Amino acid sequence: MDVASIASAYQGLKVAKDLLGAVFDAKVDAEAKPKVLEAMQKLGDAQDALFALREELFSLQEANNTLRQEVADSKFWQNKADQYELTKTAGEAVVYKFKGQPEHFACPSCFNTKAIHILQTNRTLSGKYRCTGCESEFPVEPQKKADPIRVDRGGTWP
Template sequence: MDAISLAGAYQGLKAAKDILTTLFDTKVDAEAKPKILEAQGKLGEVQDALFVLRERLSELQQERDDLKANLVTAEVWQTQADQYELTTTPGTAVVYKYKGQPDHFACPSCFNKREVHILQDNKMTAGTYRCTGCGANYPVKSPTHLNPVAVHWG
Protein backbone atom coordinates (compact mmCIF):
# COMPACT_ATOMS: atom_id res chain seq x y z
CA MET A 1 0.00 0.00 0.00
CA ASP A 2 1.40 3.38 -0.92
CA ALA A 3 0.82 6.91 0.38
CA ILE A 4 -1.85 7.66 -2.25
CA SER A 5 -3.87 4.57 -1.26
CA LEU A 6 -3.59 5.50 2.41
CA ALA A 7 -4.71 9.06 1.66
CA GLY A 8 -7.70 7.73 -0.32
CA ALA A 9 -8.71 5.39 2.49
CA TYR A 10 -8.37 8.21 4.98
CA GLN A 11 -10.60 10.50 2.88
CA GLY A 12 -13.19 7.71 2.47
CA LEU A 13 -13.32 7.19 6.21
CA LYS A 14 -13.61 10.93 6.76
CA ALA A 15 -16.59 11.06 4.38
CA ALA A 16 -18.26 8.15 6.17
CA LYS A 17 -17.70 9.85 9.52
CA ASP A 18 -19.21 13.09 8.16
CA ILE A 19 -22.30 11.19 6.96
CA LEU A 20 -22.74 9.62 10.38
CA THR A 21 -22.41 13.05 11.98
CA THR A 22 -25.12 14.40 9.69
CA LEU A 23 -27.37 11.46 10.53
CA PHE A 24 -26.78 12.01 14.22
CA ASP A 25 -27.61 15.69 13.96
CA THR A 26 -30.90 15.00 12.20
CA LYS A 27 -33.84 13.70 14.08
CA VAL A 28 -33.02 10.06 14.68
CA ASP A 29 -34.71 7.85 17.19
CA ALA A 30 -33.03 7.40 20.54
CA GLU A 31 -32.14 3.80 19.76
CA ALA A 32 -30.01 4.68 16.69
CA LYS A 33 -27.96 7.47 18.30
CA PRO A 34 -25.71 5.22 20.45
CA LYS A 35 -24.98 3.01 17.44
CA ILE A 36 -24.10 6.04 15.31
CA LEU A 37 -21.80 7.32 18.08
CA GLU A 38 -20.11 3.92 18.30
CA ALA A 39 -19.60 3.80 14.51
CA GLN A 40 -18.15 7.34 14.59
CA GLY A 41 -15.72 6.30 17.32
CA LYS A 42 -14.55 3.25 15.38
CA LEU A 43 -14.13 5.31 12.20
CA GLY A 44 -12.05 7.81 14.18
CA GLU A 45 -9.82 4.99 15.46
CA VAL A 46 -9.33 3.67 11.92
CA GLN A 47 -8.49 7.18 10.71
CA ASP A 48 -5.90 7.53 13.46
CA ALA A 49 -4.38 4.15 12.57
CA LEU A 50 -4.20 5.15 8.89
CA PHE A 51 -2.50 8.41 9.83
CA VAL A 52 0.11 6.48 11.84
CA LEU A 53 0.61 4.08 8.91
CA ARG A 54 1.08 6.99 6.50
CA GLU A 55 3.73 8.52 8.75
CA ARG A 56 5.52 5.17 9.10
CA LEU A 57 5.37 4.63 5.34
CA SER A 58 6.96 8.03 4.81
CA GLU A 59 9.74 7.16 7.28
CA LEU A 60 10.38 3.82 5.57
CA GLN A 61 10.48 5.44 2.13
CA GLN A 62 13.06 7.96 3.38
CA GLU A 63 15.11 5.17 4.95
CA ARG A 64 14.95 3.22 1.66
CA ASP A 65 16.14 6.28 -0.28
CA ASP A 66 19.02 6.80 2.17
CA LEU A 67 20.04 3.14 1.90
CA LYS A 68 19.97 3.32 -1.90
CA ALA A 69 22.21 6.39 -1.83
CA ASN A 70 24.61 4.65 0.59
CA LEU A 71 24.70 1.61 -1.66
CA VAL A 72 25.58 3.71 -4.71
CA THR A 73 28.34 5.45 -2.73
CA ALA A 74 29.71 2.08 -1.55
CA GLU A 75 29.65 0.67 -5.08
CA VAL A 76 31.47 3.70 -6.49
CA TRP A 77 34.11 3.43 -3.76
CA GLN A 78 34.53 -0.32 -4.30
CA THR A 79 35.07 0.23 -8.03
CA GLN A 80 37.81 2.74 -7.24
CA ALA A 81 39.34 0.66 -4.43
CA ASP A 82 39.53 -2.43 -6.67
CA GLN A 83 42.06 -0.54 -8.81
CA TYR A 84 44.57 -0.60 -5.93
CA GLU A 85 46.38 -3.33 -4.02
CA LEU A 86 48.19 -3.19 -0.71
CA THR A 87 51.93 -3.58 -1.20
CA THR A 88 55.22 -3.16 0.60
CA THR A 89 57.59 -0.78 -1.16
CA PRO A 90 61.38 -1.24 -1.45
CA GLY A 91 61.68 1.31 1.37
CA THR A 92 59.41 -0.93 3.54
CA ALA A 93 56.38 1.37 3.47
CA VAL A 94 53.03 -0.41 3.35
CA VAL A 95 50.91 1.58 0.89
CA TYR A 96 48.35 1.05 -1.85
CA LYS A 97 49.74 0.68 -5.38
CA TYR A 98 47.67 1.53 -8.42
CA LYS A 99 47.26 -1.51 -10.71
CA GLY A 100 47.07 0.56 -13.90
CA GLN A 101 49.01 3.40 -15.41
CA PRO A 102 50.55 5.71 -14.45
CA ASP A 103 52.28 3.91 -11.59
CA HIS A 104 51.63 5.59 -8.26
CA PHE A 105 51.04 4.90 -4.60
CA ALA A 106 48.17 5.97 -2.34
CA CYS A 107 48.17 6.68 1.39
CA PRO A 108 46.81 3.70 3.40
CA SER A 109 45.52 5.93 6.20
CA CYS A 110 43.45 8.06 3.82
CA PHE A 111 42.45 4.94 1.86
CA ASN A 112 40.84 3.53 5.01
CA LYS A 113 38.75 6.71 5.14
CA ARG A 114 37.64 5.96 1.57
CA GLU A 115 39.81 8.70 0.11
CA VAL A 116 42.56 8.26 -2.46
CA HIS A 117 45.49 10.66 -2.02
CA ILE A 118 48.42 10.03 -4.31
CA LEU A 119 51.79 10.05 -2.58
CA GLN A 120 54.17 12.67 -3.95
CA ASP A 121 57.96 12.46 -4.00
CA ASN A 122 59.24 14.50 -1.07
CA LYS A 123 62.40 15.86 -2.60
CA MET A 124 63.48 17.26 0.77
CA THR A 125 63.89 13.76 2.21
CA ALA A 126 65.39 11.26 -0.24
CA GLY A 127 63.25 8.20 -0.90
CA THR A 128 60.32 9.52 1.10
CA TYR A 129 56.90 10.19 -0.36
CA ARG A 130 54.35 12.51 1.24
CA CYS A 131 50.55 12.14 1.33
CA THR A 132 48.75 15.14 -0.14
CA GLY A 133 45.77 14.46 2.13
CA CYS A 134 47.01 13.86 5.67
CA GLY A 135 50.66 14.90 5.27
CA ALA A 136 52.10 11.53 6.38
CA ASN A 137 55.51 10.52 5.00
CA TYR A 138 56.30 7.04 3.69
CA PRO A 139 59.73 5.57 2.87
CA VAL A 140 58.88 4.35 -0.62
CA LYS A 141 62.39 3.98 -2.10
CA SER A 142 65.06 2.03 -0.31
CA PRO A 143 68.39 3.78 0.28
CA THR A 144 70.06 1.42 -2.20
CA HIS A 145 67.70 2.56 -4.97
CA LEU A 146 68.49 6.22 -4.53
CA ASN A 147 70.63 8.05 -7.03
CA PRO A 148 73.53 9.68 -5.23
CA VAL A 149 74.17 13.32 -6.01
CA ALA A 150 77.33 13.68 -8.03
CA VAL A 151 79.80 16.07 -6.49
CA HIS A 152 82.36 17.67 -8.77
CA TRP A 153 85.47 19.16 -7.27
CA GLY A 154 87.13 21.33 -9.51
Protein backbone atom coordinates in the same frame (compact mmCIF):
# COMPACT_ATOMS: atom_id res chain seq x y z
CA MET B 1 0.04 0.34 0.20
CA ASP B 2 1.45 3.71 -0.79
CA VAL B 3 0.93 7.25 0.45
CA ALA B 4 -1.78 7.97 -2.17
CA SER B 5 -3.92 4.97 -1.22
CA ILE B 6 -3.57 5.78 2.48
CA ALA B 7 -4.67 9.34 1.75
CA SER B 8 -7.73 8.17 -0.22
CA ALA B 9 -8.69 5.64 2.49
CA TYR B 10 -8.38 8.45 5.03
CA GLN B 11 -10.62 10.66 2.89
CA GLY B 12 -13.17 7.83 2.51
CA LEU B 13 -13.36 7.41 6.28
CA LYS B 14 -13.83 11.15 6.71
CA VAL B 15 -16.78 11.16 4.28
CA ALA B 16 -18.39 8.18 6.06
CA LYS B 17 -17.93 9.90 9.41
CA ASP B 18 -19.48 13.12 8.11
CA LEU B 19 -22.47 11.18 6.71
CA LEU B 20 -22.99 9.46 10.04
CA GLY B 21 -22.77 12.85 11.74
CA ALA B 22 -25.52 14.13 9.45
CA VAL B 23 -27.63 11.04 10.23
CA PHE B 24 -27.06 11.60 13.92
CA ASP B 25 -28.17 15.24 13.70
CA ALA B 26 -31.29 14.33 11.71
CA LYS B 27 -34.24 12.76 13.34
CA VAL B 28 -33.03 9.42 14.57
CA ASP B 29 -34.87 7.43 17.14
CA ALA B 30 -33.30 7.10 20.56
CA GLU B 31 -32.37 3.46 20.05
CA ALA B 32 -30.30 4.13 16.94
CA LYS B 33 -28.31 7.05 18.41
CA PRO B 34 -25.84 5.00 20.50
CA LYS B 35 -25.14 2.75 17.53
CA VAL B 36 -24.46 5.73 15.24
CA LEU B 37 -22.19 7.21 17.92
CA GLU B 38 -20.30 3.93 18.22
CA ALA B 39 -19.86 3.72 14.45
CA MET B 40 -18.54 7.30 14.38
CA GLN B 41 -16.09 6.47 17.17
CA LYS B 42 -14.78 3.44 15.24
CA LEU B 43 -14.36 5.48 12.09
CA GLY B 44 -12.40 8.04 14.12
CA ASP B 45 -10.11 5.31 15.46
CA ALA B 46 -9.55 4.01 11.92
CA GLN B 47 -8.64 7.55 10.78
CA ASP B 48 -6.09 7.84 13.58
CA ALA B 49 -4.60 4.46 12.68
CA LEU B 50 -4.28 5.47 9.02
CA PHE B 51 -2.71 8.76 9.98
CA ALA B 52 -0.09 6.97 12.09
CA LEU B 53 0.47 4.49 9.26
CA ARG B 54 1.09 7.35 6.82
CA GLU B 55 3.68 8.89 9.15
CA GLU B 56 5.41 5.55 9.49
CA LEU B 57 5.40 5.05 5.73
CA PHE B 58 7.02 8.46 5.26
CA SER B 59 9.82 7.67 7.68
CA LEU B 60 10.36 4.22 6.14
CA GLN B 61 10.61 5.77 2.67
CA GLU B 62 13.12 8.29 3.98
CA ALA B 63 15.20 5.53 5.59
CA ASN B 64 14.98 3.55 2.34
CA ASN B 65 16.29 6.51 0.31
CA THR B 66 19.17 7.02 2.74
CA LEU B 67 20.13 3.34 2.53
CA ARG B 68 19.93 3.34 -1.28
CA GLN B 69 22.31 6.31 -1.35
CA GLU B 70 24.68 4.58 1.06
CA VAL B 71 24.70 1.43 -1.08
CA ALA B 72 25.42 3.51 -4.19
CA ASP B 73 28.26 5.37 -2.40
CA SER B 74 29.66 2.09 -1.13
CA LYS B 75 29.64 0.52 -4.63
CA PHE B 76 31.29 3.64 -6.06
CA TRP B 77 34.07 3.44 -3.49
CA GLN B 78 34.48 -0.32 -3.92
CA ASN B 79 34.99 0.13 -7.68
CA LYS B 80 37.71 2.69 -7.01
CA ALA B 81 39.31 0.63 -4.23
CA ASP B 82 39.38 -2.49 -6.43
CA GLN B 83 41.84 -0.69 -8.72
CA TYR B 84 44.46 -0.75 -5.94
CA GLU B 85 46.25 -3.46 -4.02
CA LEU B 86 48.27 -3.33 -0.82
CA THR B 87 51.97 -3.71 -1.53
CA LYS B 88 55.41 -3.33 0.05
CA THR B 89 57.65 -1.04 -1.97
CA ALA B 90 61.43 -1.23 -2.57
CA GLY B 91 61.88 1.24 0.30
CA GLU B 92 59.72 -1.06 2.51
CA ALA B 93 56.73 1.29 2.72
CA VAL B 94 53.42 -0.53 2.90
CA VAL B 95 51.08 1.43 0.65
CA TYR B 96 48.40 0.90 -1.98
CA LYS B 97 49.61 0.41 -5.54
CA PHE B 98 47.50 1.28 -8.57
CA LYS B 99 46.98 -1.84 -10.73
CA GLY B 100 46.84 0.16 -13.98
CA GLN B 101 48.82 2.93 -15.59
CA PRO B 102 50.44 5.31 -14.83
CA GLU B 103 52.05 3.47 -11.95
CA HIS B 104 51.52 5.24 -8.65
CA PHE B 105 50.97 4.65 -4.96
CA ALA B 106 48.16 5.77 -2.67
CA CYS B 107 48.29 6.70 1.01
CA PRO B 108 47.10 3.78 3.21
CA SER B 109 45.87 6.09 6.00
CA CYS B 110 43.69 8.11 3.66
CA PHE B 111 42.62 4.90 1.89
CA ASN B 112 41.13 3.70 5.18
CA THR B 113 38.94 6.80 5.27
CA LYS B 114 37.75 6.03 1.71
CA ALA B 115 39.88 8.73 0.11
CA ILE B 116 42.56 8.16 -2.49
CA HIS B 117 45.55 10.49 -2.28
CA ILE B 118 48.39 9.80 -4.66
CA LEU B 119 51.81 9.83 -3.02
CA GLN B 120 54.24 12.37 -4.52
CA THR B 121 58.00 12.04 -4.35
CA ASN B 122 59.91 14.50 -2.14
CA ARG B 123 62.84 14.22 -4.61
CA THR B 124 65.25 13.73 -1.73
CA LEU B 125 67.92 11.10 -1.05
CA SER B 126 65.67 9.60 1.64
CA GLY B 127 63.43 8.14 -1.09
CA LYS B 128 60.39 9.37 0.78
CA TYR B 129 57.06 10.18 -0.78
CA ARG B 130 54.49 12.50 0.75
CA CYS B 131 50.69 12.25 0.96
CA THR B 132 49.03 15.45 -0.20
CA GLY B 133 46.00 14.60 1.94
CA CYS B 134 47.39 13.93 5.43
CA GLU B 135 51.03 15.01 4.93
CA SER B 136 52.35 11.60 6.05
CA GLU B 137 55.63 10.47 4.50
CA PHE B 138 56.45 6.96 3.29
CA PRO B 139 59.85 5.47 2.33
CA VAL B 140 58.63 4.32 -1.08
CA GLU B 141 62.11 4.16 -2.64
CA PRO B 142 65.25 2.89 -0.89
CA GLN B 143 67.51 5.53 0.65
CA LYS B 144 70.06 6.79 -1.90
CA LYS B 145 73.75 7.38 -1.17
CA ALA B 146 74.99 10.92 -1.55
CA ASP B 147 77.11 11.58 -4.64
CA PRO B 148 80.71 11.45 -3.25
CA ILE B 149 82.06 13.93 -5.83
CA ARG B 150 79.70 16.67 -4.73
CA VAL B 151 80.29 15.97 -1.01
CA ASP B 152 84.11 15.95 -1.38
CA ARG B 153 84.14 19.18 -3.31
CA GLY B 154 83.69 21.23 -0.15
CA GLY B 155 84.16 24.98 -0.44
CA THR B 156 87.13 24.96 -2.85
CA TRP B 157 86.80 25.60 -6.54
CA PRO B 158 88.78 23.59 -9.11
